[in-house]
Amino acid sequence: MSTISETLDFQSDASTHTILVVEHEVLARLVIADYLRDCGYKVFEAANSDEAVTMLQAPDVAIDIVFSDVQMPGDMDGFRLARWIRAHHPGVRVILTSGVERSADIAATLCEAGPLLEKPYAPQSVVDRIRQLMAKAATKP
Template identity: 45%
Template sequence: MSVPVPKGEATPSILIVDGDIISRHAIADYLRHCGYAVVEAATTDEAMKALGEPSLGVDVILCDASATGSQSAFGLSTWVRNNRPELEVRLAGSLEGILNTAADLCEHGPHLLRPYEPQAIVDYIKQLRASRDRASR
């Protein structure tokens, strides 16, 4: 069941980075149905290009931990942390992938274990916003 963004609240924008078009479209459609603005990228290169667009305001990046491009998902996460610290990055991956990259995931923060329910992303975004609201008071 999707839980929409409450009326009157600013709508966060989410950048989804996933080479699997079916997974990417499915989560993007779910998030749009919940009222979020969504930008899709198939590779980390497309994500970097999108992040370079001045008119594109992104709040959260959901990136498949096995995303490909000129840099890995972890490279993208590092770049965001160093250059756009106001953005939150959430990596998603399979148990096998997470076990193979445990050190990287520890360094790069929270992650989602695949398969996950799309509502887990919405819940994460709500927790993030609540945390930011508390910090700004």
Template identity: 40%
Template sequence: MPKSKSDHRPRILVVEDEALVRMTLVDVLEDAGFKVIEAVHADEALRVLKAVWDIQAMVTDVEMPRGSINGFELARQVRASRRDIRVLIASGRAAPKPGDLPEGALFIGKPVHPETLVRLIGTLLTVDGG
């Protein structure tokens, strides 16, 4: 059976503790042609990243009370261990302070407009040949 084009869609990890926000982000990204994996907090995201080798980008919330670390720390850990993964951090409350954002990560305030989300992910995936 021939492989379909969809086999080559970029895989995005969405890390968001609020179910409705997570579902909206997933829907927007899937509608834009991405394959999406969901995680409800940073600890789950780290487990997914160990198990799934072809994740190309991650969208994470900052404040996730159920995990042991916040989205800024998650982003720093991901960029330190997996330089190939592009990172977009979103928050409606916590603005980044100096040192919060790892090199190459982008920050956006919530609510995130669908077109902006898709554009930023596209930009991240094209940086450094990403």
């Protein structure tokens, strides 16, 4: 069981981070975005990679983490989006998710694109990944 001070630490950690959820299945996106907001994160939603790129390029929006599905309609799937982010916004962390088993193998060759979370995922596992990534980022010189 977490102590009160641990809970407060977690909430203050969450409130300082902004997550962009990229998912074309609207109901799946609403559920995870809501969950992350309930955990204290500021969350923006994008329905595809084009919207994600627009948000990342917006001058008044600072995004810390992109949580994106791999399978998306359009020219840019989640892998391509992750590569674009790495090239243009190297400070933004990426977590990919996929329901296709083969994607995990591809993701392993794209380790710079970040760890892959298999669908269906438990919402708490997304929070755990976010916390791991931000903790790792905080310890980097």
